[in-house]
Amino acid sequence: MTDISQTQPAATHDWTSAAARRRVRRRYAADRRLQFYGIAAIGTAMALLGVLFTTLIYAGYAAFTTTKVELGVFLDPEKIDKGNIRSANFRKMVRDAFLSYFPDVQGRTDKRNLSKILSSGAAYIVRDYAVRNPDKIGELVTISVPVSDPFDQLYKGIIPREIQALSSDRILLYEQLEHRDVLSVQGGVGVVKTTLFVDPAQVPEEGGVEAADYQRMINEGFRSFFLSEPSLSYREILSPNAAEALKKKVVANPELVGKTIEVDLPLSANYDNLLQKGEAKIRNPRFRSDKEFAWFDSLIQRGLISTPFTWELFFNADSRFPELAGLAGALSGSFLALLVCFLLSFPIGIATATYLEEFAPKNRITDLIEVNINNLAAVPSVVFGLLGLALFLNTFGMPRSAPLVGGMVLALMTLPTIIVATRAALKSVPPSIREAALGVGASKHQVMLHHVLPLAMPGILTGTIIGLAQALGETAPLLLIGMNAFIPSVENIGLTQPAMALPTQIFSWADSPERGFVSRTSAAIIVLLGFLVLMNLLAVYLRRRFEKKW
């Protein structure tokens, strides 16, 4: 202290000196820097949220429409047994109906490829139509059936007709050649000027220049272009008849043997395209021939293609074919599991919270209960799945994959949320209400049941809905008890029947290799998020509408 006052008397401190101003400026710059970090952090978080939603919507919106083709099918009464409609050969009927659009297509392969434009589920759709409308048998009916996944994606512009033929590192090789200035077009053919040694060692005794190994000579000469990659073969870059071109040249001038020559060798088709057109493309390998595009275009021109809303997404069961797969099974499974979860966790949660908050004596056991509830809230969800598997399935022998067991496991996970919300809601009811009720002679139970619980109900319901929303998105415990079974029909729905849930359906679709499942998965996620948003909005509405501020 005394040191400071001696060396730097406060009165003489110059706040306006350049050094002091610089210090102040620096301090405020640090302040602004911190502020900037904060804004950057928030901006990053918001940007990530935005990217998440835009990618999901971008990938998923396509699945909300299905590309369908109008098919005029004659339900031939001679081929359909009215007593047993299902047994008729609808596959052939649909195929014939579709092939009749293209009378000039002949040949087995072409016909097979053509019929693959239709989804494999088309026959079932026509069959179900015939079963529903038996009076239409004998008539020509027009039914919209989905096209198969590649054409669905093609029509929506998700996959292109042509893709890049060369990968980026192959294009890099081309750029290296271009950089060396050895590429040119001669007579409409792209060539690369190659310096090579016509090695006498490669010319055999018998046969002479006719039988020499020109491929090896070209390989040797080409190696000088790509010294860093000694294993590279010229075959990828040069046309297959490059050796033939060299042979022709050497046979014409046998004196070239033993000399180093410059020769123009033709490029392979892909590199030739790259040189002459600037890009190398091939047909998308998901389509079998260019004819398919022509057929599909003719369907579009005739106005037979339409893209209605995909009601199938909500009313179809799961399927191996993405254009047919729907969420009906998953929605019903999730609904049943949530119902069980609600029926168990709501009363039990309220009873527990009421007891702990209003009736329980403060002792070791109630302390233990509170600690347990707090810990259960933090136990990883997969552990609840292990509990369900070991206890419910293995010990009690309950059915696998059943919404009943799923709901029970989810109820155990939801309980802490409901208990905490209920206790908070009970606490917010003012003591004056209780005292007034007690004062007019109500018993403790009557105070609770008639006054406190009804007043706390909006808060309890809000907490319950939020807990159920969490349970709806929970995946891992349901996977462990097998609620990811493949169930291709919605005929057997029940608490003990094998079922799917919405998140496990998302998981299994995300695992499917077909391209079309990417948009189906995103669409399923949009549906799931939609339900979550609805539930949360309901919770917010309940809170705003009914919650009283005391």
Place this chain on the structure above:
Amino acid sequence: MLTYLLLALLAVTIAAYFAGFTKARSFATAPGYSSQHSLSGYHGAFVAAWAGIPSFLLVLLWLLFQGPVIDSLLVSSLPPDRVKGLDIGQLNLLVSEIKSVAKGNVFSEPDAVVLAGAERYNSWSTIAIWAMVASALSLSVAALFIARSRLAPRFRARNQVERITSLLMIICSLIAILTTIGIVASLLYETLRFFSMVSPVQFFFGLNWEPQIAMREDQVTSGGAFGAIPVYVGTMLIAFIAMLVAIPIGLFSAVYLTEYASSGMRAVVKPLLEILAGIPTVVYGFFAVLTVAPAMREFGEFLGFAIAPNSALAAGAVMGIMLIPFISSLSDDALAAVPQSLRDGSYGLGATKGETISKVLLPAALPGIMGGILLAVSRAIGETMIVVMAAGIIAALTLNPFEPVTTVTVQIVTLLIGDTEFDNPKTLAAFALGLVLFLVTLCLNVIALSIVRKYREQYD
């Protein structure tokens, strides 16, 4: 059948309520009536409770024990020469074959023993179900009449009903304890069975995790296939990456929101951040596979090195995004709990806002922030779907974030998905991993909560 039984019990319960109610209402008309202790509704509720609850509990217990009892009857009824020499697994196989034949799923020609067993099984099951229906309904009706006969004007029906309600509430509260006991017991039981097949030393210190190979019988004990160290290392690597993403973003946004932002901005940004916490993890997993992993691979290609499609980096980064709101809201709480006097003191000395935050508020809020970070770490370790979808399955002992690694939760799910038999170490290993996971997250939570609580008391 069960549905009808439960509906019938419900009907009896409702009838019991009205039986009690009408009897209580008739008291007033009886000669010599002075006053009634409880309202008539309580008399009804008393009878209904006795008619409904015991029979419902009976049905529950019956359902729990019916399966095991019939199974043991079935096993004891099998001819001894067929059962001799079978171990538990083969016996279980035989029993499940009999059951599937009993349900009508006949795949190949079953032998006579199985057919006879199936017949017995079916008849026993029918007997058991009808016995359950009969006993439950008769218990319910009997309880109705006994309870109704106890009703009298001075009968304390309200006190009785309240006692029953209190008892029910206590039973409900015990479910939390029962769940914890169930978790610990089932994990511990299966883990001990696992350790009877694989030594704990190997599990805790082994460097080689190849549970699929150990399916073959001759390799169970050879080669250290259940050394879980690579799995732990992978878990920690992914959790560490997640924290690298979540801590700076979460902490800085909390600082900005509590100290700089206007109240309007807070009202917009906080709910948006909370949305990140409300998105199901399976969605994050799909996001990682669809967007983040390919983007990272392309970025790596652009820089000239290979990033695996299921790298630890992608899974960890997406998990970090999920944890941002977690860190930010807990830090927010911690910063808001610092008393205003500390801020005022700092401003009074001429400190800028930034200096107040970094030199006063953050040190003061540090315990709370640390508690929040520990809770987030425990979340990261226990998080399942993101890593199941985006991280690898092969356990490689590496700290390179561009390589695929696996985690405890991934192994649990991959070991248990599909058909599971509880007699091989592959399945049981999942429970051993689950026990480790449970204990680690429990410890982290207890430590974090105690830090947060202690710190809160300091300023209260």
